[in-house]
Amino acid sequence: MLISLFMLLFAAIVLFHKWGNNDAISTTINTAPPIAKQGTLDGSGLITSQAESIALDGEWEFYWRQLLEPIHFQSAYPPVSELVQLPAPWTTYSDSHGSFLPSEGYATYRLRVLLPKDVSEAARTLALYPKSIASAYRIWINGQLVGGNGSVGSDRISETPKSYPEIVYFQPRTGWNEIIIQVSNFSQRNAGIWQRMELGTADTISWERILHVSAQSGIVGIFGVMSLYYAFVFWNRKQETSALLYSLLCMSVGVRTVVLGESTALYLLPGLPWEWAVKAEYISVAMTALLLILFINREYPAEAVRHSSVLAGIILPGCMSLFLFTPAHVYTYMLTPFTWGVLFPSLLYTLYIYLRSAINRSKGALTSMIGFLFFMAFALNDMLFYTVHLPTEDMLSIGLLVFLLTQAYNLSSRFSRALYESEQLSLQLKESNQRLEQIVEERTRSLRKTNEELQEANKKMSDSELFRTRLLSNISHELSTPITSIKGFAKALRDGIITTDAPKYVNRIYTRSLMLERMIHDLIDLTKLETHQVQFKMQDVYVIPFMLELFLKYETDVHAQGIQYVIDMPEKSGLLEPKDEDWIVQLDPIRLEQVVSNLISNALRFTSPAGIIHVQLRLAETPDTEQGWLAYICVKDTGVGIPPKWQERIFDRFEQARPPSVQDEHKGSGLGLSICKEIMHYHHGDIGVTSEPGLGSEFCFRLPAWKGRVSPNDKP
Incomplete structure (x- = not known):
């Protein structure tokens, strides 16, 4: 019964819609809709205040195997046409020999429509609505190309088929309006203008198109x-x-x-x-x-x-x-x-x-x-x-x-x-399990809370144990050599074995003690970095002023050893406009200064007087980062250089490429570059070295950079 009522309601809606359209047409022109005859359609009785459209059915001019444009009909000898009935595929037309036209081919359709003066004045824009034209077409109205689908061609290679309903808008003119449609079909069985075309005001046709698409979309949505x-x-x-x-x-x-x-x-x-x-x-x-x-x-x-x-x-x-x-x-x-x-x-x-x-x-x-x-x-x-x-x-x-x-x-x-x-069967089970579920839920909530507390405590204990284990392991493994050396020198002095050069060996004990102190400090720092127990305070920093400030901090120490100390900034190299300092990197100022300080200290240690330490900042565009730019910070020296076999190992802990010419008192802990590597990891950057023995070394690290403005709260 429900389905029957639905079908009756649907039929009533369809009949009402059809009756409403017919009534609109009849009240508009009080006669039958205009029909094209002899390639012309008289629409002079159209009243523009009514929201209706007219079908362009009837006799159109037809030019088989001719792709004509408006200019061809303006000559003194216009082409000769045939009259065909639309809508209909051209396979229903016959040629001069009485044979039906093939589906594959091309042709031109032409229709002249007479419109009243009030149409061109009141309805400033009209619309043509071709439902389906197979399989490619172009439309001219009043000499202007106003639309089409696909690419019209004279054979299958030159044609690009594409056919779906599309509204064509145009400006009407008083009197005769010319419609020319080129059509080609080499792609399917249907051919030509085989479905009705409608002409009306832009609002009417657009609304009709919206209704059709909405109805179809609604049906598709239901499916x-x-x-x-x-x-x-x-x-x-x-x-x-x-x-x-x-x-x-x-x-x-x-x-x-x-x-x-x-x-x-x-x-x-x-x-x-x-x-x-x-x-x-x-x-x-x-x-x-x-x-x-x-x-x-x-x-x-x-x-x-x-x-x-x-x-x-x-x-x-x-x-x-x-x-x-x-x-x-x-x-x-x-x-x-x-x-x-x-x-x-x-x-x-x-x-x-x-x-x-x-x-x-x-x-x-x-x-x-x-x-x-x-x-x-x-x-x-x-x-x-x-x-x-x-x-x-x-x-x-x-x-x-x-x-x-x-x-x-x-x-x-x-x-x-x-x-x-199923619900009736499960209802009884649900009632019997309800109390049990409440008890389980309460106990689960309590256990979950206890478990979270235990996990947090366990994590803290694990981090502390990892830090302690690594630190003890490093201390016990790496501090034995300097401690043994200190003990040996001290025992020799105590027993009177060393007498003449005592100050020299006392100085060595002091140097080893300083190295031992520095090594312990570096071990603690590196272990914290490796176990993620260091909090980095990342800030957006103007990189050019930041590097100038770091450069000046170490200028006195470098000049004290008789070494030249120079800096190369982007504005000096022509990469940026003068006074353009709005380049930003995100970094922890203290930790990044630790990296630069370590690189400059290494350069001082291995560069002889009269040498050069060159600090460089350059900016390069790259597609590898989200920001699009990289800031390269390099410290280059003219020291003894690093052999190729050591260049990849010096960033590992306790690895040093120390030539024999370097005195023991200048020996480092072997942890500085490892610490630098870990710091750069936290900054989402990397560090590397290029060097040639005897010609010096260049250590470079890079950070993502961009151009902008830093908030006052972020300035270091």
């Missing part, structure tokens, strides 16, 4: 939601194969709907190839027929014909393979035998199953049969429409929607009954 819902039903209950088939059926119908009629898919995705849209149309139709047969055989196994599923599983996938692996100019010619030889028998078989199930009074069969009869009527309409036997429009989606709603009602009823029984 999508139904498909998703029953897919989830199958996901949660694998025994419900009918739900899976129904989900796929809704999806298949949705795909067909979105590529036909208003061609919403091509409208929203203009980059979608026309060929694949046509393949989707044909394949989805075959898939719908296959899923329909499988679904009804699953729903009514007692009434199903034996081996019907197997037969459908052979024929319809074969058709889908033909559509998939052949071009449109091949398989579209199979539409008539496919429609009446495959689809129509599938409909008859489905109707037969529903009739038998209704006679046997199977549950839900009568409702499903009523919905299927509604669907079958619209399916026959589309079969006749696409085989050019009926001048209507594509309406199968409406019939499918009604049919699928009846199936959804039956499936939902079955699932609802099963759910109700």
